[in-house]
Every structure is written in structure tokens, then in C-alpha cells.
Amino acid sequence: MGQEESAKRIAVFCVGNRLHLDDGVGPAVYDEVLKRFDIPDGVELFDLGVLTMDMITYIDTCDVVITVDAMEYSGEEPGTVLRGTPQELARAQGAAMSLHDLRLVDLFDAALLLGYESEGICLGMQVENTEPELLTEDLTPRVRAALPLLVETLAAELARLGKPLINKEDGTPYVK
Numbered sequence: 822m823g824q825e826e827s828a829k830r831i832a833v834f835c836v837g838n839r840l841h842l843d844d845g846v847g848p849a850v851y852d853e854v855l856k857r858f859d860i861p862d863g864v865e866l867f868d869l870g871v872l873t874m875d876m877i878t879y880i881d882t883c884d885v886v887i888t889v890d891a892m893e894y895s896g897e898e899p900g901t902v903l904r905g906t907p908q909e910l911a912r913a914q915g916a917a918m919s920l921h922d923l924r925l926v927d928l929f930d931a932a933l934l935l936g937y938e939s940e941g942i943c944l945g946m947q948v949e950n951t952e953p954e955l956l957t958e959d960l961t962p963r964v965r966a967a968l969p970l971l972v973e974t975l976a977a978e979l980a981r982l983g984k985p986l987i988n989k990e991d992g993t994p995y996v997k
Contacts, residue, residue, distance in 0.1 A: 831984055832879040833866045833975065836890040840956040843899070843948035843964045846891045846971065853972045858986035858995065864979065872928055880929060881937035885982055889975060892945035899949035900967030902974050907941040942978060946971050973997065 837847035851868040860866055865883075869876070872888070879886055888907075895903055907926035929941050946968075949961040960968065976986050976995040985994035 829863055829885065829983060830883040831864045831885045831887065831979065831982060832876075832883045833864065833979075834869050834872065834876060834879075834886065834888045834890075835867060836869045836872055836888060838870060839958050842950045842953045842957050843946075843960055844891050844951040845958065846946050846948065846960060846964060846968070847889045849960060849968055850889045850971055850975060853968065854975065854986065857972070857989060858976070859989055861979075861984045861987060861994075864984050874928070874931065877928060877932050877935070877937065880932035880939045880941075881935070883939050885940045885942065886929075887942045887944060887975065887978060889944045889971065891948040891951060893948055893951070895945075895947045897947040899947055899961065899963040900970075901947040902967065902971050903943070903945045903947065904974065904978075905943055907943055909943075944971065944974055944978065 835847035835851035837844045839845040839848045848868050851866060854866060892903055895901065907929050946964060949963055977997050979986055980996050985996055987994055
């Protein structure tokens with residue numbers, strides 16, 4: 822790994838509400854990553870309910886900001902993993918890309934006005950149900966079954982960026 826890659830700072834925002842079925846896919850990824858991997862230096866992993874403007878400083882201080890979130894209206898089947906820039910996914914899904922009031926593209930647009938820049942990557946999963954009749958901390962079966970793919974996608978993205986997650990079982994870096 823080159824010196825530039827080792828100095829890279831990355832923030833991972835796992836966004837979602839654990840009590841609204843598939844809206845909790847971001848926090849479920851957060852839990853699974855912490856269970857399976859050690860986080861390398863230079864990577865900060867956050868379990869966020871929703872994106873807020875408080876996170877804007879990470880766009881100034883990090884080289885890359887990755888958001889993991891539930892997505893609706895992609896036209897894909899529940900459990901489908903989606904990847905793109907904040908701008909690409911915002912255009913593809915219009916105003917309803919994220920289930921949350923502040924979209925990542927909005928955060929990046931505000932940061933740009935302040936002169937802050939970093940690379941933005943969105944990893945999401947098409948959801949099936951985010952509005953249970955009762956508060957429910959779980960994912961629907963199709964989304965739960967696809968969760969390992971989203972975790973692997975995040976791990977592969979971090980490896981591509983020179984910051985591989987470390988497998989807790991054997992101490993090896995994730996390099997798929």
C-alpha cells in the first residue's frame with residue numbers, strides 16, 4: 822500500500838432506523854461489519870439514524886465518504902445492491918432516493934458551497950417494507966438474505982480504496 826493510500830481518511834455512514842424493518846439495513850451492515858471485521862486506521866464507521874448537516878465536517882476532513890442506506894423506488898427487486906455517486910443515485914431516483922429527509926447529495930451540495938470536497942460513494946439496497954404496523958427491529962426475509970452481499974460490497978469498496986477490513990477470525994485483510 823502506498824503512502825498516499827495509507828494516509829487516506831474514509832468515513833462510512835450507516836444510515837437508518839432499526840425499528841422500521843428494512844429501513845434498518847444501514848445499521849444492520851454496521852453491526853455485521855463490527856462483528857466480522859476490525860476497522861483499519863483511517864476509517865471511521867458510524868451508526869446514524871439519519872444524515873444531518875453535523876456530518877458536513879467529514880466531507881472537509883475525509884478523502885472519501887461512503888453512505889450505506891436503504892433505498893426505495895429504484896425499480897429493482899428487494900435485496901438488490903445499488904452503487905453510485907450521490908449525484909448519480911439522486912438523478913436515478915429523483916427526490917425519493919433515500920428514506921431520510923437529508924440525502925447524501927444534499928450534504929455534498931452544501932459542503933461544496935463551503936469549499937469542502939471529498940469523494941462520495943453511495944451503497945444502498947432496494948427495500949421491501951419500511952413501514953411496519955408495529956415498530957419492528959428486523960429486516961424482511963429478502964433483504965435479510967441479501968445483507969451479506971451489501972456487507973461484502975462495502976468491504977470490497979474499502980479494499981479498493983486501500984483500506985481493507987481485517988477479518989477477526991484469522992487477521993487477514995479483505996481483498997476480494
